[in-house]
Amino acid sequence: MVRVRVPATTANFGPGFDCIGAALGLYNYIEMEFWPRPVVEVIGEGQGELIRDESNLVYRAATRVLSEAGVNKALRIKLENNIPLARGLGSSAACIAGGMMAANRLLGGPVPFDRIINLATEMEGHPDNVVPALIGGFSISILHEGKVIYRSFPMPDNLRFVAAIPRFHLETVKARKVLPREVPLSDAVFNLSRSALMVAAFCRGDFTDIEVFCQDKLHQPYRSQLIPGMEKVIKMATQKGALGCFLSGAGPAVICLAYEKQAPILGESMVEIFLDEGIESEYKILTPDGEGTIFL
Ligand SMILES: Nc1ncnc2c1ncn2[C@@H]1O[C@H](COP(=O)(O)OP(=O)(O)O)[C@@H](O)[C@H]1O
Numbered sequence: 001m002v003r004v005r006v007p008a009t010t011a012n013f014g015p016g017f018d019c020i021g022a023a024l025g026l027y028n029y030i031e032m033e034f035w036p037r038p039v040v041e042v043i044g045e046g047q048g049e050l051i052r053d054e055s056n057l058v059y060r061a062a063t064r065v066l067s068e069a070g071v072n073k074a075l076r077i078k079l080e081n082n083i084p085l086a087r088g089l090g091s092s093a094a095c096i097a098g099g100m101m102a103a104n105r106l107l108g109g110p111v112p113f114d115r116i117i118n119l120a121t122e123m124e125g126h127p128d129n130v131v132p133a134l135i136g137g138f139s140i141s142i143l144h145e146g147k148v149i150y151r152s153f154p155m156p157d158n159l160r161f162v163a164a165i166p167r168f169h170l171e172t173v174k175a176r177k178v179l180p181r182e183v184p185l186s187d188a189v190f191n192l193s194r195s196a197l198m199v200a201a202f203c204r205g206d207f208t209d210i211e212v213f214c215q216d217k218l219h220q221p222y223r224s225q226l227i228p229g230m231e232k233v234i235k236m237a238t239q240k241g242a243l244g245c246f247l248s249g250a251g252p253a254v255i256c257l258a259y260e261k262q263a264p265i266l267g268e269s270m271v272e273i274f275l276d277e278g279i280e281s282e283y284k285i286l287t288p289d290g291e292g293t294i295f296l
């Protein structure tokens, strides 16, 4: 039997739409073994709600790796979920990354890691969550001629991600439908300059001006119609001393970057602002994850 731990992720990281992401210290656990018939058990997030047959996302991800290796066998999969579903914290990427890594280990590791990165990206549709879910850290990734190219950096231990997580679900597929097909050149320049400076900030560990590097014009303005309070939360967190603040993935969670001491007060304020807009939420203070998917 194989047991893996796979982290939550925050994709886009402000301006890095579909290419920047980071792994967070909030984990799902997946146990997997060959079994005479398909079995899926779920504990925690999504219990009583998630599909428990071969169409479960973890099962499908595992099956993709089995078929890559030419194996056709049934699995028993046990999921212990801590990553909230459809909130912008990479629950689907965690399923795909964890399911693929566990299945590959079960087979004795025939599929090379870079092939898993490609398969996972194909299944998720973009690389910015699955890459940090697999390798950890702050990562930049692109799909170039069918191959994922990526780089990852460690994040400072004292950095905290304060995530205000609304109670409602927002499927990424739905949140992508509100995005325009084309954007003004000035908005593209706005984002690419900030993305470049964001990467420089993490490379050098120098967060001066990072509040500005967290800004975005490619997805947040369009998604705000789906997330009441999002813009106010981002504005307030920045005014209250967060290092920077952005929509996590496709939302609805909003994340601000902070040091440990400020984190609880920022979390409480974010929850209050959401509530003023009629949105119930909770906050979690998350550490950076530098390991990605690991075997236990
Ligand atoms: N542990 C899980 N097991 C099976 N499917 C899951 C699990 N977690 C998430 N999913 C699937 O992924 C969907 C959420 O993915 P998505 O909309 O991309 O949001 P996010 O990845 O931001 O949480 C869920 O609605 C569900 O279909």
Ligand SMILES: N[C@@H](CCOP(=O)(O)O)C(=O)O
Binding pocket: 009, 011, 012, 017, 018, 019, 087, 088, 089, 090, 091, 092, 126, 128, 129, 172, 175, 176, 219, 248, 249, 250, 251
């Ligand atoms: N770049 C994607 C990221 C989606 O992340 P998720 O955690 O919400 O699945 C997007 O913005 O659509």
